Amino acid sequence: MAIEIIRVAWRSLRSNKLRSFLTMLGIIIGVMAVILSSAIGLGTKNGVTKSVESLGSNVLTVMRGSAQSRGISQGVGSATTMTADDVQQILDQDPDVAYASPVVTTNAQVVYGSNNTNTSIVGTNDSYAAIRNVTMQQGRYLMAQDVMTASHVAVLGSSVAQTLFGGRNPVGETILIQSIPFEVIGVAAPQGASGLASADDMINIPYTTEMSLLTGNNRISQIVASAKSPDVMYRAQLEIESTLRVAHQLKAGMADDFNILNQTTVLNTLGNITQMLTILLDGISAISLLVGGIGIMNIMLVSVTERTREIGIRKAIGAKKGVILFQFLLESLTLSVAGALLGVAIGGIGALVAGRLMNSGNLFSPVAAGLGVVFSVVIGIVFGVYPARKAANLKPIDALRFE
Amino acid sequence: MSLIEIRDLVREYVIGGQVIRALNGVNLTIERGEFVAIMGPSGSGKSTMMNMIGCLDVPTSGRYVLDGYDVSALSEDQLAELRNQKIGFVFQNFNLLLRMTALENVELPMLYAGVPPRERRDRAMEALERVGLKDRMHNRPNELSGGQQQRVSIARALVNHPVLLLADEPTGALDSRTTEDILGLFEELHEQGNTIVLVTHEPDVGQRAKRIVRFRDGRVEADEWMGADLGTAEDGAAAEETAAGTAEADAPRTGREVARRGD
Ligand SMILES: Nc1ncnc2c1ncn2[C@@H]1O[C@H](COP(=O)(O)OP(=O)(O)O)[C@@H](O)[C@H]1O
Ligand SMILES: [Mg+2]
Numbered sequence: 294m295a296i297e298i299i300r301v302a303w304r305s306l307r308s309n310k311l312r313s314f315l316t317m318l319g320i321i322i323g324v325m326a327v328i329l330s331s332a333i334g335l336g337t338k339n340g341v342t343k344s345v346e347s348l349g350s351n352v353l354t355v356m357r358g359s360a361q362s363r364g365i366s367q368g369v370g371s372a373t374t375m376t377a378d379d380v381q382q383i384l385d386q387d388p389d390v391a392y393a394s395p396v397v398t399t400n401a402q403v404v405y406g407s408n409n410t411n412t413s414i415v416g417t418n419d420s421y422a423a424i425r426n427v428t429m430q431q432g433r434y435l436m437a438q439d440v441m442t443a444s445h446v447a448v449l450g451s452s453v454a455q456t457l458f459g460g461r462n463p464v465g466e467t468i469l470i471q472s473i474p475f476e477v478i479g480v481a482a483p484q485g486a487s488g489l490a491s492a493d494d495m496i497n498i499p500y501t502t503e504m505s506l507l508t509g510n511n512r513i514s515q516i517v518a519s520a521k522s523p524d525v526m527y528r529a530q531l532e533i534e535s536t537l538r539v540a541h542q543l544k545a546g547m548a549d550d551f552n553i554l555n556q557t558t559v560l561n562t563l564g565n566i567t568q569m570l571t572i573l574l575d576g577i578s579a580i581s582l583l584v585g586g587i588g589i590m591n592i593m594l595v596s597v598t599e600r601t602r603e604i605g606i607r608k609a610i611g612a613k614k615g616v617i618l619f620q621f622l623l624e625s626l627t628l629s630v631a632g633a634l635l636g637v638a639i640g641g642i643g644a645l646v647a648g649r650l651m652n653s654g655n656l657f658s659p660v661a662a663g664l665g666v667v668f669s670v671v672i673g674i675v676f677g678v679y680p681a682r683k684a685a686n687l688k689p690i691d692a693l694r695f696e
Numbered sequence: 697m698s699l700i701e702i703r704d705l706v707r708e709y710v711i712g713g714q715v716i717r718a719l720n721g722v723n724l725t726i727e728r729g730e731f732v733a734i735m736g737p738s739g740s741g742k743s744t745m746m747n748m749i750g751c752l753d754v755p756t757s758g759r760y761v762l763d764g765y766d767v768s769a770l771s772e773d774q775l776a777e778l779r780n781q782k783i784g785f786v787f788q789n790f791n792l793l794l795r796m797t798a799l800e801n802v803e804l805p806m807l808y809a810g811v812p813p814r815e816r817r818d819r820a821m822e823a824l825e826r827v828g829l830k831d832r833m834h835n836r837p838n839e840l841s842g843g844q845q846q847r848v849s850i851a852r853a854l855v856n857h858p859v860l861l862l863a864d865e866p867t868g869a870l871d872s873r874t875t876e877d878i879l880g881l882f883e884e885l886h887e888q889g890n891t892i893v894l895v896t897h898e899p900d901v902g903q904r905a906k907r908i909v910r911f912r913d914g915r916v917e918a919d920e921w922m923g924a925d926l927g928t929a930e931d932g933a934a935a936e937e938t939a940a941g942t943a944e945a946d947a948p949r950t951g952r953e954v955a956r957r958g959d
Pocket of ligand 2: 742743744
């Protein structure tokens with residue numbers, strides 16, 4: 294008999310195709326949202342982790358802080374106190390720091406032949422490659438010798454190399470940075486897409502050269518340093534802080550005129566943000582599923598009223614309560630399960646597309662899909678019970694009299 | 697034991713605080729094999745009586761025993777089973793399921809009886825053949841004429857071999873020629889031994905039955921036997937007496953008449 298009841302339920306749904314589909318839509322969107330939210334959450338997390346890690350793990354970045362001028366803050370980056378000498382002191386005094394490099398950044402027009410581009414010129418030293426995980430695609434990186442002699446040499450980021458040279462080998466060629474000729478000594482391997490400013494769209498030159506030819510002063514915009522291991526990140530951060538306070542002659546009670554950015558902290562913060570994003574999306578999916586369930590209940594109630602006479606006939610010729618209950622419950626269950634499966638299909642495709650767009654492999658989560666389906670089944674039952682009971686409890690005589 | 701025994705049956709409806717007695721102390725006994733017409737003016741309680749006999753509704757008070765089952769003692773599901781096993785319904789407006797073919801409609805009572813699919817199909821086809829509709833079994837109700845639809849519903853009523861065939865105004869929605877067809881079918885079924893109770897307000901339909909029970913104001917007003925094979929004079933007297941006399945006198949007399957009719 295169960296098979297017949299399933300057929301009856303199926304037939305009644307099919308005879309109202311459009312309505313059945315619209316009823317399922319809430320569940321379809323809900324399940325789709327569950328899958329997509331987990332895909333987007335996972336994709337964002339992957340992307341953030343990857344881009345942060347591509348900039349080097351264990352990295353501490355010291356930025357210029359705000360200068361205190363008679364107790365009035367001048368804003369972030371307004372202090373001009375960091376010099377290459379600070380870097381040397383950190384290296385000399387701080388036992389948990391492995392490498393430290395000064396960074397001087399400016400934007401400049403770069404020309405090769407008839408090609409030109411505007412990119413950021415990052416002046417630094419030879420340690421930078423170790424801190425930022427720069428590997429070479431062609432040629433070599435900066436060496437201590439280049440920095441000492443302030444030579445006119447440049448290491449191109451991969452996308453800059455592509456822009457200026459196309460497929461050709463740039464090593465040994467001469468480019469013009471603000472009309473000053475530089476010899477290209479190497480091209481860095483791509484560091485991968487990152488959500489932040491691309492590490493591939495820049496040129497490294499010795500910071501000494503950049504100071505004398507491009508910025509015209511001896512101030513540096515950043516110090517990047519790496520701790521000896523992830524475990525000593527925080528200790529390294531404290532050491533750097535106290536070294537710089539002494540170097541900058543800050544008295545007790547005065548605020549730091551620099552900020553230290555800890556990679557782990559950044560990673561955790563971003564992790565928290567993506568997690569909040571995922572929770573938000575999950576909440577929206579849950580609400581959507583709930584609304585879908587209410588939609589099912591609504592339509593099933595309409596259906597019970599419309600089919601009162603049918604119920605009366607069935608009861609008159611011998612259908613027991615349980616049979617009617619089962620029939621209507623099965624209809625709402627079919628609606629929710631079919632909706633859930635369609636939602637999984639559409640959500641799966643969406644996750645695939647998201648994976649492509651976010652450059653992030655497989656983002657389809659079977660767990661999310663399974664959860665979505667299970668939740669839909671529960672909703673189908675919960676919201677189907679009331680209409681089904683209403684149908685089952687109809688008195689045959691009242692149901693037959695219904696017009 | 698009679699097939700139907702009804703004693704002091706009362707059915708009240710309460711509408712807006714007002715009590716309406718649709719049945720006001722009915723006594724009625726019907727034996728196996730009878731062909732009874734229930735007649736009476738509109739509002740006299742015929743349909744209410746049919747619903748009682750068909751176990752679609754339960755009395756406010758009084759006793760109804762169908763084939764040995766005291767109906768007032770049964771649960772809703774037990775009533776459903778009783779309807780399924782003992783009673784075949786024929787309605788004025790056919791009450792077929794519109795989304796199903798004739799064959800599937802006829803299969804339905806057997807579905808609820810738990811008959812296996814193959815047997816269900818065979819028996820449904822047999823029943824449709826019996827009412828002369830074998831060639832239309834894959835048609836849906838809206839592809840059939842009124843008379844054909846009523847034949848389908850008669851096939852559906854017969855398919856579980858009920859002890860009682862109940863028809864409420866079965867020809868009410870049919871033209872006179874089709875009415876003749878359907879009444880012929882009822883007579884045929886009666887001759888084959890089926891018990892038939894038929895509600896009608898049309899005198900020429902009622903004349904086809906072997907016994908007419910007349911209702912007025914929720915009571916049995918008269919109980920008459922028809923046909924030349926019966927002692928008409930005595931029947932007439934009995935009917936008059938029933939009409940005039942108390943309800944209690946109704947039952948034993950009916951029983952005696954039926955017993956007499958048997959020999
Ligand atoms: N469901 C109901 N609710 C209220 N009153 C009803 C209901 N069914 C029947 N009645 C009343 O009971 C009386 C008998 O009705 P019914 O049995 O349908 O008569 P008939 O079939 O002989 O025309 C009428 O007065 C009718 O209005
Ligand atoms: Mg009526």
